[in-house]
Amino acid sequence: MKNSWEKLAKLDRRVIYFLLLLVVVVPIIFPFRLKPKAMPPVEKLFNHIDTIPDDKCLVISVDYTPDTEPELHPMAIALLRHAFAQRKKVGVLCISLLGLGLAQDALATVSEEFNSRAQTNADSIISGRDFVFWGWQTPPLVPILGMGENIAKVFPLDYYGNRTDTLPIMQKIKNYNDVAILVSIAGSAVPFWYITYAQTSFGVKIGAGSTAVQAADFYPYLNSGQVTGMMSGMKGGAEYEQLVEERLGVYGRRRATDAMSSQTAAHIWIMITIIIGNIGYFVMRRRKK
Amino acid sequence: MNVATNPWIWVSAILTLGIFSFLYKENPFYRVCEHLFVGISNGYSITFVWHRVLMPALIDPVAQGQRLWLIPIAIVGALYFTRFIPKVSWLVRIPIAIVMGYGAGASIPRAIDASIVQQVRATIITRSTFESVYNGIWAVVILVGVIATISYFFFSRERKGIFKPLSYTGIIFIMLGFGASFGYTVMARISLLIGRLTFLLRDWLGLIR
Numbered sequence: 289m290k291n292s293w294e295k296l297a298k299l300d301r302r303v304i305y306f307l308l309l310l311v312v313v314v315p316i317i318f319p320f321r322l323k324p325k326a327m328p329p330v331e332k333l334f335n336h337i338d339t340i341p342d343d344k345c346l347v348i349s350v351d352y353t354p355d356t357e358p359e360l361h362p363m364a365i366a367l368l369r370h371a372f373a374q375r376k377k378v379g380v381l382c383i384s385l386l387g388l389g390l391a392q393d394a395l396a397t398v399s400e401e402f403n404s405r406a407q408t409n410a411d412s413i414i415s416g417r418d419f420v421f422w423g424w425q426t427p428p429l430v431p432i433l434g435m436g437e438n439i440a441k442v443f444p445l446d447y448y449g450n451r452t453d454t455l456p457i458m459q460k461i462k463n464y465n466d467v468a469i470l471v472s473i474a475g476s477a478v479p480f481w482y483i484t485y486a487q488t489s490f491g492v493k494i495g496a497g498s499t500a501v502q503a504a505d506f507y508p509y510l511n512s513g514q515v516t517g518m519m520s521g522m523k524g525g526a527e528y529e530q531l532v533e534e535r536l537g538v539y540g541r542r543r544a545t546d547a548m549s550s551q552t553a554a555h556i557w558i559m560i561t562i563i564i565g566n567i568g569y570f571v572m573r574r575r576k577k
Numbered sequence: 578m579n580v581a582t583n584p585w586i587w588v589s590a591i592l593t594l595g596i597f598s599f600l601y602k603e604n605p606f607y608r609v610c611e612h613l614f615v616g617i618s619n620g621y622s623i624t625f626v627w628h629r630v631l632m633p634a635l636i637d638p639v640a641q642g643q644r645l646w647l648i649p650i651a652i653v654g655a656l657y658f659t660r661f662i663p664k665v666s667w668l669v670r671i672p673i674a675i676v677m678g679y680g681a682g683a684s685i686p687r688a689i690d691a692s693i694v695q696q697v698r699a700t701i702i703t704r705s706t707f708e709s710v711y712n713g714i715w716a717v718v719i720l721v722g723v724i725a726t727i728s729y730f731f732f733s734r735e736r737k738g739i740f741k742p743l744s745y746t747g748i749i750f751i752m753l754g755f756g757a758s759f760g761y762t763v764m765a766r767i768s769l770l771i772g773r774l775t776f777l778l779r780d781w782l783g784l785i786r
Contacts, residue, residue, distance in 0.1 A: 305600050312770055316778055317785055358772020359765060385622050426630060429683060445633070480691075488687040500765035504758045511719065512699030514691065521761065522768040547771045554767040 333517025579783030
C-alpha cells in the first residue's frame with residue numbers, strides 16, 4: 289500500500305492527460321442525455337429579451353475570440369435564435385477584431401436556419417431589415433461611448449459595406465435609448481467596460497455571457513443589478529439553449545448541450561483525482577512523521 | 578467514418594494536433610504552430626486596421642482634401658514610431674501622455690461609480706431587503722462576507738479582539754471564493770478541450786454527427 293501511494297504521487301502527468309482525454313472523448317462519441325435546468329441569472333436574461341418592446345432592439349457585442357469559441361459561440365447562436373424567433377430587431381458589433389468572423393458565422397448559421405424554413409419574404413431573416421451587423425471599431429471606448437449618441441456615426445458602414453444610415457432597421461435604432469439590452473459575450477473584461485462606461489453614462493441595461501473562468505467576477509454586478517442577466521460558461525449556454533427550445537420550440541444544433549455529457553464526466557473524473565490526491569498527500573505526510 | 582475533404586479543415590486539424598503535442602513535451606511542431614498563430618493574428622489585425630480604419634477614416638478623406646484637421650492628429654499618433662529612433666525616442670511620451678490623460682479622465686469617475694458606489698449600495702441592507710426571506714438571508718451573508726474579507730486585509734492593526742474572529746471568517750469567505758473560481762476554471766478548460774475534440778471527431782474525422 290505504501291508503494292501504491294508513492295507511485296501515485298509520482299505518476300507521470302501525461303498518464304493523467306491521457307485518462308482525461310478518454311473521459312472526455314467517450315461521452316462525445318456515446319453521449320448520455322442531460323436536460324440542463326436554467327439558473328436564475330440565465331432565466332432573467334431570457335425573460336428580459338423575451339419582453340423587449342417593438343420599438344427597442346437587442347444588441348449583441350461579440351467580444352470573444354476563437355480561443356474561447358467552444359464556450360461562448362453557443363451563447364451567441366442561442367441569443368440570435370431567441371431574437372429571430374420573436375422577430376426582435378438585433379444589432380451586432382465586435383469590440384474584438386478576431387470576433388468578426390465568429391459573429392459573421394453565428395449570424396449566417398442562424399439566419400440560414402430560419403430562412404430554410406421561411407415561406408415568404410416576410411418570414412425570412414434579412415440583413416438590414418431584421419438585423420444589422422455593424423462590424424468593428426477601434427479603440428473600444430469609441431463605440432462604447434459613441435453609441436450613446438449616434439450609432440450610425442460610430443459605424444458609418446456595416447460589415448458588408450452598406451451605409452448604415454440608409455438601412456431600414458437603422459431608422460429605429462439611433463443610440464442607446466433604442467436599445468433594450470446590450471449583451472456582451474466575452475472571454476475578457478469587455479462587459480465591465482460596458483458597465484463602467486455605457487451603463488454609468490447612458491443607463492443602458494447590460495447582459496453578460498462570460499467564460500466560466502470569469503463568471504465569479506461578474507456575480508457582484510449581478511447582485512447589484514448592474515448586470516441584468518448572465519450566462520456563465522458552457523453550462524450557461526446550454527441552459528439558454530434549453531430555454532429557447534423548451535419555451536419557443538426553436539430547434540437547431542445545441543452545441544453547448546451536446547457537450548454537457550463530456551463536461552459532467554470530466555468533472556466527476558477531476559473530483560475523483562482531487563480526492564485521491566488529497567488522501568495520498570495526508571497518508572504520506574503521516575508516514576513521514 | 579466520413580473524413581473531411583475540405584483542405585482548410587485538414588489544416589485546422591493538423592494545427593490543433595500540433596498545439597496538443599505540447600502536452601507530451603515541447604517540440605518543433607508545436608513551435609511552428611504557435612508562431613504561425615501569432616504571425617497570422619498580427620497580420621490579420623494590421624491588414625484589417627489598414628483597410629477598414631486608416632483608409633476610410635484618415636487616408637481617403639485627407640487625399641480628397643477633406644477633414645484636413647486629421648493631419649496634425651495623425652502626426653501626433655505617428656510619434657509612437659519614434660520609439661525605434663533612439664535620438665528622438667522621447668517624443669513617444671507625447672501620444673502616450675494624451676492617451677493616458679484621456680483614459681484616466683474618462684475612466685476614473687465612471688469606475689468609482691460602477692465598481693465602488695454601486696457595489697457599496699448593493700451591500701447595504703434596508704428594510705425592503707427582507708421583503709423576501711431568501712433574499713434577506715443572502716444579503717446578510719454578503720454583508721458579513723464583505724466586512725470579514727475587508728477586515729482580513731486590514732494590516733495596520735494586530736489581529737486581536739474582534740479582529741481575530743472577523744479576519745478568520747474573512748479567510749473562509751476568501752477560500753470559498755477561490756474554490757468557486759477553481760471550479761469554474763476547470764469547467765472553462767474542459768469546455769475548450771471538448772470544443773477542439775468535437776471539431777476533430779465531427780468535422781475532421783466524421784466519427785460523430
